[in-house]
Amino acid sequence: MLLINALLTASGCVVASIALYLALLAIAARFHRESEITAEPLATLAVLIPAHDEAGLIGHCVESLIDQSYPRDRYSVVVIADNCSDDTAGIARGAGADLVLVRDAPDARGKGAALRWAMDRLLTADGPPDAIAVVDADSYVAPDFLEQLALPLHAGAQAIQGNYLLEPNRSRGAALRATAFLLVNGVRPAGRAALGMSTFLVGNGMLFAGELLRRHPWNAFTSTEDLEYSLELQTAGVRIEFAAQAVVRSETAPNPRAAAVQQLRWEGGKTYLLRSRVPRLLRDAARLRRPGLIVTAFDLATPPLGLVAGAAIAGSVVAAGLAVSSGSAFVFVPWLVADAAIVSYVVVGLYAVRAPRWAYRALLGAPVLLLTKPLTLARVLRFRSDSWVRTERASDQAKQQA
Numbered sequence: 001m002l003l004i005n006a007l008l009t010a011s012g013c014v015v016a017s018i019a020l021y022l023a024l025l026a027i028a029a030r031f032h033r034e035s036e037i038t039a040e041p042l043a044t045l046a047v048l049i050p051a052h053d054e055a056g057l058i059g060h061c062v063e064s065l066i067d068q069s070y071p072r073d074r075y076s077v078v079v080i081a082d083n084c085s086d087d088t089a090g091i092a093r094g095a096g097a098d099l100v101l102v103r104d105a106p107d108a109r110g111k112g113a114a115l116r117w118a119m120d121r122l123l124t125a126d127g128p129p130d131a132i133a134v135v136d137a138d139s140y141v142a143p144d145f146l147e148q149l150a151l152p153l154h155a156g157a158q159a160i161q162g163n164y165l166l167e168p169n170r171s172r173g174a175a176l177r178a179t180a181f182l183l184v185n186g187v188r189p190a191g192r193a194a195l196g197m198s199t200f201l202v203g204n205g206m207l208f209a210g211e212l213l214r215r216h217p218w219n220a221f222t223s224t225e226d227l228e229y230s231l232e233l234q235t236a237g238v239r240i241e242f243a244a245q246a247v248v249r250s251e252t253a254p255n256p257r258a259a260a261v262q263q264l265r266w267e268g269g270k271t272y273l274l275r276s277r278v279p280r281l282l283r284d285a286a287r288l289r290r291p292g293l294i295v296t297a298f299d300l301a302t303p304p305l306g307l308v309a310g311a312a313i314a315g316s317v318v319a320a321g322l323a324v325s326s327g328s329a330f331v332f333v334p335w336l337v338a339d340a341a342i343v344s345y346v347v348v349g350l351y352a353v354r355a356p357r358w359a360y361r362a363l364l365g366a367p368v369l370l371l372t373k374p375l376t377l378a379r380v381l382r383f384r385s386d387s388w389v390r391t392e393r394a395s396d397q398a399k400q401q402a
Contacts, residue, residue, distance in 0.1 A: 009331050009334060012331070015338045018302055020341045021298065022188075022308075022341065023345045024195075025191030029186075032190040034245055043130040043153055043154060045075035046076050046129040047076070049061060049092075051080060051088050052088075053084050055091050058079065058091050058092050059091050065141060068143060075129075075146060077097045078099045079100045079101070080103055081103065088137075112221035112222070133146070139164075141247065145246050145247060145248060146246075148162070149243050157239070158208065158238060159239070160243050162204075162206070163205065164181075164249075167252065168358060169251060175362035180305065182353060186349075187353055189244075193242040199241070200226075201227065201240060203225065203226035205246060212233075216233060227269065263376070272383070305346075310370045312335060313339070315335045
């Protein structure tokens with residue numbers, strides 16, 4: 001019984017430490033303020049849109065980027081028609097893209113490879129841009145997106161991540177996924193920024209100084225190329241700034257099947273990086289005397305909230321039973337702390353980013369998520385990070401029905 005109590009207490013301390021870290025980020029996010037940057041938008045930007053068979057969405061994306069408050073003569077919209085079998089290139093030209101790069105490399109598919117191919121061409125061309133932004137083809141941006149994204153660049157930042165959000169459709173599951181996005185892409189980076197930490201890239205709404213890409217070329221080609229490149233930059237001592245007012249949005253996956261594929265790509269890719277990069281991050285933290293890399297490793301090792309919450313609830317039930325039967329109340333304490341911290345993370349975090357009412361209502365579907373989340377664990381652990389997976393679009397369904 002002593003051994004069981006010790007193991008359960010130790011497990012509770014691990015889960016509680018993860019939950020407390022998340023709660024700390026949520027509390028810090030409440031105090032996050034954009035720095036008062038005033039600068040003329042002098043930098044020239046190239047906005048890259050990697051697109052594979054995005055004929056149904058590319059026009060909307062390009063049009064939102066054409067209609068920006070940033071001076072039109074200071075930026076260009078560049079579409080990468082990557083191994084397309086539809087008219088993505090033609091529609092992008094018709095929507096007003098300044099340049100369409102057609103890439104035909106079926107043996108080197110994927111967003112990371114397409115970005116490196118296009119970045120090399122832009123940075124070695126005559127009159128290269130000062131910085132390169134990346135926006136996904138299934139997204140649309142706010143009218144001041146480029147202006148807000150470039151403000152930290154004008155203040156000296158070299159890598160910036162905008163505020164990438166999901167628009168929920170009418171389903172309850174989609175609203176819950178959009179709420180989870182708010183927590184991961186809004187609350188956590190705001191908390192890190194308020195604590196003086198680097199954020200992580202999320203693949204959409206990113207901006208990089210040209211000289212940074214020359215020093216650290218894009219060599220991230222896994223299914224989570226954004227996270228992979230984040231780790232490279234942070235190891236090199238490059239801080240990634242968070243631009244909360246630079247808003248880019250996309251619709252949630254159109255059905256549960258597409259959402260599961262998308263989630264598998266994110267979580268499977270992160271799990272691969274967890275296995276391959278955490279030991280290296282810890283060695284670099286000691287070798288370079290950079291304790292911040294320990295926090296980066298801890299963040300990378302943080303499981304999805306559904307698993308953390310599920311573990312906290314299950315552990316609390318078992319610990320409460322043991323506390324009652326054996327009188328060892330201390331076994332229950334770390335699990336109680338974990339439960340309270342998780343609730344604080346969600347509630348305080350949503351309040352900190354001024355979440356809309358639908359986000360709070362979506363939490364009613366969380367119990368279903370907690371019950372089904374462990375069922376995906378085996379697939380996540382088996383996922384090949386070098387596999388290329390395209391998320392199904394609503395436009396794909398329309399084509400099939402037609």
